[in-house]
Structure formats: C-alpha cells, structure tokens
Amino acid sequence: MVLLGIDPGLAATGFGVVRRERDRWRHVEHGCIRTKAGLELGVRLLQIHDAVSELIRRQRPDVMVLERLYQLRDGSTGLSVGQAMGVVRLAAEEAGLTLAEYAPTHVKLTLVGNGQADKQQVQFMVQRILGLPQPPRPDHAADALALCVCYLHSGLSRTKAGAAGPVAGPSRIAAALAEDERRLREHRARKAGGAS
Amino acid sequence: MVLLGIDPGLAATGFGVVRRERDRWRHVEHGCIRTKAGLELGVRLLQIHDAVSELIRRQRPDVMVLERLYQLRDGSTGLSVGQAMGVVRLAAEEAGLTLAEYAPTHVKLTLVGNGQADKQQVQFMVQRILGLPQPPRPDHAADALALCVCYLHSGLSRTKAGAAGPVAGPSRIAAALAEDERRLREHRARKAGGAS
Numbered sequence: 396m397v398l399l400g401i402d403p404g405l406a407a408t409g410f411g412v413v414r415r416e417r418d419r420w421r422h423v424e425h426g427c428i429r430t431k432a433g434l435e436l437g438v439r440l441l442q443i444h445d446a447v448s449e450l451i452r453r454q455r456p457d458v459m460v461l462e463r464l465y466q467l468r469d470g471s472t473g474l475s476v477g478q479a480m481g482v483v484r485l486a487a488e489e490a491g492l493t494l495a496e497y498a499p500t501h502v503k504l505t506l507v508g509n510g511q512a513d514k515q516q517v518q519f520m521v522q523r524i525l526g527l528p529q530p531p532r533p534d535h536a537a538d539a540l541a542l543c544v545c546y547l548h549s550g551l552s553r554t555k556a557g558a559a560g561p562v563a564g565p566s567r568i569a570a571a572l573a574e575d576e577r578r579l580r581e582h583r584a585r586k587a588g589g590a591s
Numbered sequence: 592m593v594l595l596g597i598d599p600g601l602a603a604t605g606f607g608v609v610r611r612e613r614d615r616w617r618h619v620e621h622g623c624i625r626t627k628a629g630l631e632l633g634v635r636l637l638q639i640h641d642a643v644s645e646l647i648r649r650q651r652p653d654v655m656v657l658e659r660l661y662q663l664r665d666g667s668t669g670l671s672v673g674q675a676m677g678v679v680r681l682a683a684e685e686a687g688l689t690l691a692e693y694a695p696t697h698v699k700l701t702l703v704g705n706g707q708a709d710k711q712q713v714q715f716m717v718q719r720i721l722g723l724p725q726p727p728r729p730d731h732a733a734d735a736l737a738l739c740v741c742y743l744h745s746g747l748s749r750t751k752a753g754a755a756g757p758v759a760g761p762s763r764i765a766a767a768l769a770e771d772e773r774r775l776r777e778h779r780a781r782k783a784g785g786a787s
Contacts, residue, residue, distance in 0.1 A: 437684035440677055464670055474660055477673020482681050484674065485640055488633035 397423070399456035399492075400542035401447065402535045403479040406430060408443050409535025412454050413525065413543040420547055422525040423454065425536040436478070444482040451490045459487040460542040463496035495546050502545045517541050593619070595652035595688075596738035597643065598731045599675040602626060604639050605731025608650050609721065609739040616743055618721040619650065621732040632674070640678040647686045655683040656738040659692035691742050698741045713737050 402409035412423035428446040430439035451459075461483070464476065487494055500510035506520040518530040518537045524544050531537040598605035608619040624642040626635035647655075657679070660672070683690055696706035702716040714726040714733045720740050727733040 435690075437680045437690055440681050441684040444681055473669030474673040474676070477670040478677030478680065480670070481636055481674030481677030484633045485636050485678050485681065488637040494631075494633055 396458075397454055397456040398458050398460055398543040398546055399450065399454060400460045400539035400546075401483050402462060402538040402542070403443070403476060403483045404535060405436075405439060405443075405475045405479045406432065407533070407535045408447070408479060408483065409533070409537070409539040410447070410450060411531070411536055411540030411543050412450075412456065413540065413547065415547060420525060420544075422527060422540070425531050425540050427533055427535050440478060440482045443479055444486050447483050447486040448489070451486060451492065456492060458495055458546065459483075459492045460495045460497070460546045462502070462538070462542060463498045495549075497542060497545050497549070502541050505545045505548050506541060520544070592654075593650055593652040594654050594656055594739040594742055595646065595650060596656045596735035596742075597679050598658060598734040598738070599639070599672060599679045600731060601632075601635060601639075601671045601675045602628065603729070603731045604643070604675060604679065605729070605733070605735040606643070606646060607727070607732055607736030607739050608646075608652065609736065609743065611743060616721060616740075618723060618736070621727050621736050623729055623731050636674060636678045639675055640682050643679050643682040644685070647682060647688065652688060654691055654742065655679075655688045656691045656693070656735075656742045658698070658734070658738060659694045693738060693741050693745070698737050701741045701744050702737060716740070 396415040398413045398415070400409075400411040400413070406429065408428040409425070410428065411425040414421045414423050428443055430442050434442075461480070464473075464480070484494070497505075503512040503517060504510040506512070506524075507516045509516075514534060514537075515530075518534075518541075521527070521537055521540045521544055522530045525531075525540065531540050592611040594609045594611070596605075596607040596609070602625065604624040605621070606624065607621040610617045610619050624639055626638050630638075657676070660669075660676070680690070693701075699708040699713060700706040702708070702720075703712045705712075710730060710733075711726075714730075714737075717723070717733055717736045717740055718726045721727075721736065727736050
C-alpha cells in the first residue's frame, strides 16, 4: 500500500510518499513542486498537474491524501489554492486513485492529540512516527507527510468519496511510537555494531 | 479567428463560441456544461476538463476568453470556482491556446458603456451584436458569449499573458450595432422576398 499526500498551492505544492508494509510504515520521499511567480498562471497549473501525474506514474500510489478545505478567510487565496487543488484532484481522478481528505484539525488531533497543535508539534510527530533523522522540510512537504500519517492512523474503512474512518485513539499512536522507538534502537545498535 | 468564451463553475460552466470572419461576427454555439452535485468532486472536475477539451478539439478556437476574478467575498465559493477554473485553464494550456481575461466591470463597460450594468443589459447587447433571435440562455452561457464580444471589441493587440488591448469606444460599438441592424434588415427583406 502506497500513499501520496499532497498539500496543494500555486507557488509550492508539497508532496510526501509513504509505503505501508504490513505493520511498518516506510517513508519513501517528500518534497515540493515549485512554480515561478513570473510565469503565466496556465503554465504554472500545467507544471503542477504534470509533476503530480509524473509522481503518480513513478510511485504508483493506491491513495491520494488531501487536506480538506472548507472555507478560506481570504477569497483571493481560495481562488489561487483552489486552482492548484483542481488540477491536483484532476490528476488523481485521471489515474483512478482513491481520494482521502482530512480537515487540518483532524490531522492535528490524530497526530498530536490536540486539534489546535502547532506546526512544530505536528512535524515532530511526523519525524518520530516515520523515523526520519530530522523534521521534514519544507513545511508544505511536512504537511503532505502528516496527511499520509493521519491516513495510516485513521483505519482502513474508507469510501471512494474519501470519508475517513474513525480517528485512531491515543493508545494506538502511543503503541506506534513505542514500536518506532524499538526499531530505531535496533537500527542504531546494528549501525554501532557494524561500525565497531 | 474563433473565440471560446468560458464562465467556469463547478455545477455549471457556461461556454460560447464566436467566429470572426473579416468584419462579421458569427455566433457559432453556446451552452452549459453541467455536473451533478451528488458526484465526487474529482469526477465533476474531470467532466468539466474533458468537456472543455472536447469543445476545443471540435471548434479549434484560437483564443480562450475567461472572466478575470480577483477576489471573492465567500472563501468557499472561491475554492469551488477556483477548482473549476483551474481545470479549464489547464485544458487551454494543454491545447496551446492564447488566453484573454477580462474583469466583469470591463466586460460591462465594453458592451453597455457602464461598468455597473445589470445582467439583462449585457444579455441584450450580446443578442443585438451577435444577431441572435432571443437573449442567450442560461446566464452562464450568456456571460461566456459576452466575454467573446468583449474580446472582439477590445482590439487585437494582446500578449500571450492575456493583457487586453484598449477598450473599444462607444462609437465603435455603435457602428457595430448599426452594421448589425443593417444586416438584420437585409436578412428579413430576403426572407420576406423568399416567402412571398
């Protein structure tokens, strides 16, 4: 099972790819699709669409995980994010991917246990859960990985329409973290053993 | 020279096609691409994208004319219109079309001579200028035709980025209307002659 998290934006679209192998979650890659402000809007949208389509071809994800946006305070931002999100969603639909969507508060609640958690807390949890050597950067890529982790923690009963299953309880996340730490210790022990 | 005007929306995307032959402007077709509210958002965006791409293949326009939106009062509407506009713009870019964009007040000013003109006044002018037997319906299709007429009246010096040339003065529109009326009288005279 491969997940592709996307945090769409006109200037920067974050992406993160996570692979689930039985009970293990492997970080595959993350990064940012950037488009230049000086380019025509249509060209920028084409670049985003084609980069996401290329990611899909390369990683063959089963699910695309998106942030569910309800309403944006600033209409012009809504229009800009909306156009980027439109072409991202189109790329998913063209590839026949299942789509899962989570509200930002749901992601924070699932990862940190607090719907009002700040960016650093979320990034810290993403780093811990995926066993990354440092917090993922930039923010857009970290948000995309957080969406994947949220999906992994939210159970597997989802509809094609992206309705999420029950939120993982804190106990499940704690167990995941403990498992992750155990693996990290093993990894370090092997590495120390190999170096000596 | 063929123009494709598009008024994007998630539920209804209006379109209008106008052909310019020397000094004559011919109405080719207009209509509305509708998507059902019950469908998944990605499916609706795919339907809009594919319908616009199909229109482009069929009519082979030189230019796509869009409404320039700056800011929407309602963020959620911005997100919805934005996603539809994103896939429409993508279809234009994929086909290598030149894009022209006009603010709604520019369209009203060009067609009616008043940036605050109401929908009926704009529709009346579209009907007159294109010699239609009745005002174009529905509103979204009328708006798309108005965009084409606005382009026809705004001169031909445009950049690929869609910066519009000078607004046509009232005298030019008056001349166009007079020419249109003359042609209409001739047409009626021929029709009356043929029927007698």
